[in-house]
Every structure is written in C-alpha cells, then in structure tokens.
Amino acid sequence: MSTALRAAQRGDQDAFRRLYRAVQPRLLRYLFVLVGEAADQVTAQTWREITDGLGDFRGDFQRFRGWVTVIGRRRALEHLSGRGSPAPVHAQQPARAAGHDDAGRVAEPLSADAAIALIGGLPADQGEAVLLRVVMGLDTRQTAEILGRSAEAVQATACQGLRNLADRLQRTVAAPRTADEPGAAAPHPAPGDR
Structure with a gap:
C-alpha cells in the first residue's frame, strides 16, 4: 500500500x-x-x-x-x-437485527458491528486502546502518541480491554437458555407438583 x-x-x-x-x-x-x-x-x-x-x-x-x-x-x-x-x-451500539440475541450472535462468528458494539461497551480508555490497536491496526507507539500516554500504559490498557472482551464473550456463551428458546431443556417439576 x-x-x-x-x-x-x-x-x-x-x-x-x-x-x-x-x-x-x-x-x-x-x-x-x-x-x-x-x-x-x-x-x-x-x-x-x-x-x-x-x-x-x-x-x-x-x-x-x-x-x-x-x-x-x-x-x-x-x-x-x-x-x-x-x-x-x-x-450507542449498532441496532441488532430482529430475532438475534447475544448468545446466538456469539455462536456464529462475530460480525464487525457486533464486535464494535462489544468494544464500545468497554470503559472508554480500554475501548479506544483496543480500537486503535486492533481495528485501526496501529502499533503501540502510534497508539501511545495519539492517546498522549506511555507505550507501557497503552499496552496494559489494551490488554485489560481484550481480557474484558474475552470475559464478556465467555459470559455470553455460558448464559443459560430460557425454556422457550429452541434447545432449552424443559424445567423439571418439583416433587410436590406431580
């Protein structure tokens, strides 16, 4: 280029x-x-x-x-x-297509909009560091110059942001399904309800 x-x-x-x-x-x-x-x-x-x-x-x-x-x-x-x-x-997070829930979106590869929405939900400093490093493709030095911070601080902030994203994705995947969703297990009746 x-x-x-x-x-x-x-x-x-x-x-x-x-x-x-x-x-x-x-x-x-x-x-x-x-x-x-x-x-x-x-x-x-x-x-x-x-x-x-x-x-x-x-x-x-x-x-x-x-x-x-x-x-x-x-x-x-x-x-x-x-x-x-x-x-x-x-x-604001980009509008979701009707009928898509978080668990369904994570089961498939994340769309760019879904990934940006997740990044947008991070604390501001983490979100911008991740955006500059991952989305814009800038190196640590360039990101540090843009944000007016040290390269070490940017590296730590971006790493924390990526860890937070991984935790959010993990929680979303592990979220229990409700009984009316396809594939959800029917609730077991209590012993006295039979």
Whole structure:
C-alpha cells in the first residue's frame, strides 16, 4: 500500500481509491464508537482534510493510517465539544437485527458491528486502546502518541480491554437458555407438583 500512497500523492485517482478502501471501513468503525451516528459526517470531514494535506504527508502506509486516525480523532473531539460533550463517549451500539440475541450472535462468528458494539461497551480508555490497536491496526507507539500516554500504559490498557472482551464473550456463551428458546431443556417439576 505504500506504493499506492506515493502514487496517490502524485495525483493517481485509482491509487487514492485503493487507499480509501483500505482505510475507510476501519476509520468509520472507530469513529462510530466515538461519535455514534455522526460518524459518516466526521469521516467525510476527515477525508477532506486528508485530501488537502496528502501532498505534504511523509511516511509509509503504516504512518499514513496513524495520520488518518489523528485527523479523525481530532475531528471527532471537535464534534463532541460542539455539542457539549467533554470527551469521547461510546456511542450507542449498532441496532441488532430482529430475532438475534447475544448468545446466538456469539455462536456464529462475530460480525464487525457486533464486535464494535462489544468494544464500545468497554470503559472508554480500554475501548479506544483496543480500537486503535486492533481495528485501526496501529502499533503501540502510534497508539501511545495519539492517546498522549506511555507505550507501557497503552499496552496494559489494551490488554485489560481484550481480557474484558474475552470475559464478556465467555459470559455470553455460558448464559443459560430460557425454556422457550429452541434447545432449552424443559424445567423439571418439583416433587410436590406431580
């Protein structure tokens, strides 16, 4: 992708489209957790700024993803401060399809929306560290720079977030089924009820 980045900086529209397709889904998921339904608007503002500054950007594709994330996060914080929120907040979870429960969703591979919803339920610092490391694909150093924390603190926070996610998934899988769900065992009558 670094080759596409250099070509896009020279004005190659196909190369820019490749960059956009490589980064946009991750960026949109990240921003959705920060600003909810305003993610499309914030993402559009982010790409306008990226387009304006692309010629001056220096670095490879990994640094480009970090640069895009910094711009997107700054735009999200500006959006949140404009409506009176003091800091990034976890947005509402994406709407579930009718008839899907948590246990059913975990029995299948998690969809991207379900995974983002789980991450969005973490404490804010853990959620953002996991989003930056796993969803955006940034390394620990880049994540630390974006969050203004030490690399060790980011590593510990991301690990705690991943442990919390694993615990939540485990609890969801182990949740007992109710009697009216398919495959649920019928309750045994009490000895005096026969």
